Amino acid sequence: MNRNKTICIIEDDPNYLMLTQKMIEFTTLFKEILTFRNGKQAFEGLMDRKASHGDFPDFILLDINMPIWDAWDFLDEFSKHTQDWNGVVYIITSSIDKVDESKSKEYSLVKGYLKKPVGFEKIIEIFNL
Template sequence: MSQKLGRICIIDDDKIYVNLVSKIIKMRALSDEILIFKNGKEAIEFFVQALPGNQKEIFPDVILLDLNMPIMDGWEFLQEFQKIKDQIVESYSLYVVSSSIDSRDVDRAKAIDFVRDYLTKPIKIKDFERILSN
């Protein structure tokens, strides 16, 4: 893994999972910065606020999105993100990361054109390697 990402965004309310993923990212020096949001509402508000000017230093290279969260879950986030995605000029990769192994969730997420892939928790080093190679 020689490639390094500028910024990774984790949208997840599970503190233990967020802590684990953050440690892996830091330990492997995979990214310069990690943005963390505990629900979709916080994240979408951040992205909407950053739209004017599309500041490169604000938009992440990779978004890791959980599905099950309070306030605004991952599905609701995806609906709101759909409304703004065409205004984002920076390239990004959005991955749904969930503990759900329900094939309906997997198929539903993969059917969304801007979702790169569906990863099952816990996210593994090989998943990060695949993300970096894309």
Template sequence: MKFNDVFVVDDDKIYHFLIKKLLTSNNINLNLSFFENGLVAIEGIKDKIEKGDTPPDLILLDINMPVLDGWQFLEEYKLLKDKIEKDIIIYIISSSDNTVDKDRAKDFQDEVKDYYLKPVTIEAIKSIFSI
């Protein structure tokens, strides 16, 4: 699948830098938007819907963030899904290798396509972006 607009929802600025570098070095050109917590990302989606803009094609979501964490983001997203005219692909990319988190991701199988561990690898990028 071809992605154009991507939301990166993660409070780690170093991760923002690394994801930009990985994408650029693999000639993946996207419109990237960075959000430091789930609340501003949800607001970003709502804002796009209200303006009649296309919501993101892809969301790379961290779990552990301040204000609204990844799980809370997913709960809010479930409430919004019906207002969105397309499916948004969501991948969790987290430093948590905890079985509880991986199992909890399965509770969101309608929303979350897959779960990747940080640090994100070139293999994960290739898998997500089908290159």
């Protein structure tokens, strides 16, 4: 994989966020790791990034249940601005609700639905290594 890629983690659990960030850093696959604690913060941050850098991250790891905006709120708004985006979203969640998994398939941006905890091997696998 080309190390010029950027990844974004949207996760409200500080421990899981730190663990995921450390696993991704360990792969040395990404030049930049962005982190946000809820969907609204992520949406605003990514729109600011688009305005200043001209692009969105290549990958987004998205938790479902978060305060302020959950994954669905984020995806509803973010998808309005991604017509020319070639990146992908992976939902990473502790939700065992089949409705959530089914709903994730309604979004063309979502490439996969993974249940926590996601280990290092799975992180490597989803980036096709």
